[in-house]
Amino acid sequence: MQEIIIAISKYSIIILMAFYVYESFQAIRDTDDLKKRKYCFKQTFIMYLVHALCYTTIYLHTLQDKIIIFYGVQLIYFILVIEICKLIYKKYNRPLMNVMCMMLMISFTMLSRLSYDKTIRQFIICVGATIVAMTIAFFMKKVKKMREFSYIYAILGIGALSLVYALGAVTYGAKLSIDLGFVSVQPSEFVKITYVMFISGILYKSQTWKSVLLSGVLAAIHVVVLVFSSDLGTALIFSVVYLFLVFMATGKYSVLFGGLIAGSGAAFVAYKIFDHIKVRVAAWIDPWSIIDNKGYQIAQSLFAIGTGGIFGMGLYEGMPNSIPVVDQDFIFSAISEEFGAIFGICVILLSLNVFLIFIRTAFKCKDDFYRLICAGFAVSYGIQLFLTVGGAIKLIPSTGVTYPLLSYGGSSLMSTIFIFFIVQGVKINEEDE
C-alpha cells in the first residue's frame, strides 16, 4: 500500500508540475483580470497539492511525526504570506508570489530529504526574511529618494565586499562569508541588490559616456575586490549584470560586445593565474580521467542526473548526498535525480517565468529607475541560474554559485526574497500612482 502511494505520488508530482508551469505562463500573458484570477487560482491549488504529495512521500519514508508538524507549519506560513500580501497590498503581483511559493516548497522538500535540521534553519530564516520583505513596498512608497543614493550604495557594496576580503572565512578556496559568531553572513548576496540599484541610479538620469564610465569604474572596483576574494562566480555575475544594464539603459552595443570580448580576455588571464579555475576547467573538459579528485564532484552530479533519468529515482530513492556540496551548488542535480529530468526542466521553466515577470514589470514602469532595477534583477537572476544549472549538467565549468530560492544558505535566500519583494514593490507603487 505504502509503495503504491509513493509511486502514484511520484508521477502525480511530475504531471502536476507540468500543469503548474503551463498555468504560470498563462498567468503572465496579457489577459483580463478575471482570466488571470482563474489561472492564479489553479496555480495555487496545484501548488498546495504538490507540496502535500511531497511531504506525504517524505513522511512515508521517514515515519517521523516531526515531518507532519513541519509540513503544517510550512502550510500556515504559505497561506499567511499570500493572504497578508493580498490584504495590505491590493495591487501585488500574484503570479510572482505563486512562483516564489512554489520554488520555496520545492526547496524545503528537497532540503528536508537531504538534511532535516538544516531545513528547519532555512525555514526560520525564510520566515524572518519574508516579514522584513513585506514592509519593503511600504518603504518604497514613503522614501521616494531611494534613487538619489547611488554613491552610497556603491560605497556600501564595495565596503562590505572589502570587509569579506579582509576578514572573510575561506570555504572551498574562496572567501565568501563573515562569521559573526552566532551566524555567518555572505555579504555578496546583499551587495547584489545595492549593486543593481547604484548602476540604475546613475544610468536612469543620464545615458552619456560619462555616466557609463563612472558607473563602470565603480562596478569594476566591486568585481576586482571579488576576484581578490576568489569569489569568481559572483564576480562573473556582477560583470554580466553591468554590461547588460548599460546596454539596456543606453543601447550601446559597443559596451556590450566590447565588454564581452574584454571579459573573455580577462577570463583567459584568470585561467592562467588561478589554480582553482584550472581545476574547474579540467573537471569540465574531462571529469572521468580525474574522477578520483578534481572531477569527483561533477562526475557525481552527472551520475545523479543520468541515473535519475526522465522520471527520477523517486524521493529518498536516489543518492544525492554522494555529491559534495549538493545542497548549495548542486541542488539542481539532486532535484533531477529524485524528481526526474522532466521535473528538472519544469523548474528551469519556472525560473524563466520568474525572469519574464521581472522583465514585464520593468516594461510597464513609467519610471526609468524602477525599470532598470527590475531589468537588472532579472539579468542577475537569469545569469546566476544559467551558471548554476549549466555547471551541474556540465554545459559550462562549475562556478560554484547557488540556485536562487532553491539552494541552502540563509544570505542567498534572504537577498532573493528581498529582490522578489522589491519587484513587487515596484509594481504596487507604479499602479498606485
Place this chain on the structure above:
Amino acid sequence: MKKMNDNILKTTYVFIGLFTILAVYLLVYLFTDSREDINNSYNKRQALLAEKVVRGSILSNDLNILAQTVVDENGDETRVYPYDELFCHVVGSFDMGTYGLEASYNFDLLTSESSIIDEVVADLNNEKLIGNNIVTTLDIQLQNVCYEALGQYDGAIMIMDPKTGDVLSMVSKPGYNPNDIEKIWNDIKDDDNGRLLNRVTQGLYPPGSVFKLFTLGKYIDSNKDTYDDYSYTCEGTVSFTDFSMKCSNKKAHGHLDLMSAFANSCNCAFVNIGEAINSDYLKEYCNEKLFNQDLPLKIPYKTSSFTLNSSDSEFIKCQTVIGQGETLVTPIHMCMVMSSIVNDGILMEPRFVTGITDKNGNTVKSYEPEEYTQLYSENDSELLKEYLREVVNTGTAYRLKNDNMDIYGKTGTAQINTTGMADSWFVGGVETESGETYAIAVVLENVSENTSPAVVVTKEILEILDK
C-alpha cells in the same frame, strides 16, 4: 523610455535563448552520453538500480547463457553461472564485488530497454523490469578445449580473431566456481595463488624467448639492407669479462643465419644481435609495440613493462634481448601483437561484446569491430610471418607442424629463479584452409626448465581448429 524597452526586449531574447540551451542540453545529454557516463565503477547508484531492474544475462557468441539471474517465487534473486568455473575470470562474478564483464557492463545489465509506459506501469505495480542482455564474443567450445588443454597447470590461454578483434577464448587458472563465491570468499580473497586474478590480462610474466620477436624486429628495422647477410657460429656459450651467456642445455647450434638463429631460439646469436642494437632505440621500438602503454580494454589489466636503457649494464642488456632481464608482459599483450601480425599488421581492438539486446532478444546497441592501430607495416608483418613459420617448420615448435593449416609462432621458456622452474610460452598465428584466422597466446607456470609443455597444450587446441 520606448528605447530602453527595446533594449530590454533584446536582452530578454538573449536570456530566453540561454534558458532554452539549458533545457535542450539536459534532454540531449540524457538520451546520449549519459548512458555511457553512468556505467562507471565510481557510480555507487548501481545498488539502487538493482532494486528496480532484474540483472540481465550474459550470453556466448551462439546465445547460450553464461550468466543469468533466476528469480524464485518469493522474488529472491540468484545469479547463476551454468558453466561453473569455465568462464569465471572473463565473465566474472557478481555477489562479492563485481569482476570481469559483470563489472565492465554492470550498468548495461541493470538498464532495461522498456517503453516509458512499461516503466511507469512496473513502478506503479511495484514490479521489477527485466535488464538488458550482453552478447559476448566468447565461444563455449573453444573455451572448453582451452580449459581442458591447460589441465592441471596454472597459467593462461587466449585466442582471438585477428580480423575482428573478437576474444573467442580466455582461460586463466587457478579459478573458482562463481556459483559458490559467497561460501568460498574467505578462502579465495587472500589466496596467494591469485584465484580471482585474470592472468590473461593481469598476469605479468617474463616473456623468455618470445621476446626475441622484438629483438629480431628491431634488428631487421635498423639493418634493412644487410639483415639477410647475418651469420653467426654458435658454440653453446659466449663469454664476457665477468659473465657468460649460454644456449638451452649449452647446445651448440653451429653455423646460423638470422632465420635459423630465430627458429632455433639461439641465445648466443641473439646476444650477438643485441650488441648491434642501441638500448634506447630498442625501448622506443618496444613502446611502439605497446610495452609500457595503455591498452584499449574495458576490463582490468596490467601494462607490460620494458625498462632497458643505455645506462644499464651489459649483463642486463644481454639478459633483456633474449627475454630474461626485467621485462614483463601480459598474455593478452602478446596475443594482440600476434593478432596484428596475422592481420597484415593491423591491430583490431579486442572485442568482448558484440551487442546489447533487450529481454526479447532485439538488438538495442551493437559494437562494430574497431581498428586500434597499424602495429606493423604490411611488409614487416609478412616478413615476421616467414620467420615465425620457420620456428614451426624446422625450429623449436616443430611438433605443431600441420599440413592442413598455416601455423607460425614463437616458443619461450622463461626461468623464474634459480630453482630450475620456468614459465613455458607459445604465441602464434593460425590460418586454416577455409580462410579462418586465429591469434593465440599460451603460458604455463612452474614447468621444469627443459620441457616446453606450452607447445603440447597448443597442439591440443589446434586439433579442434583443424576440424
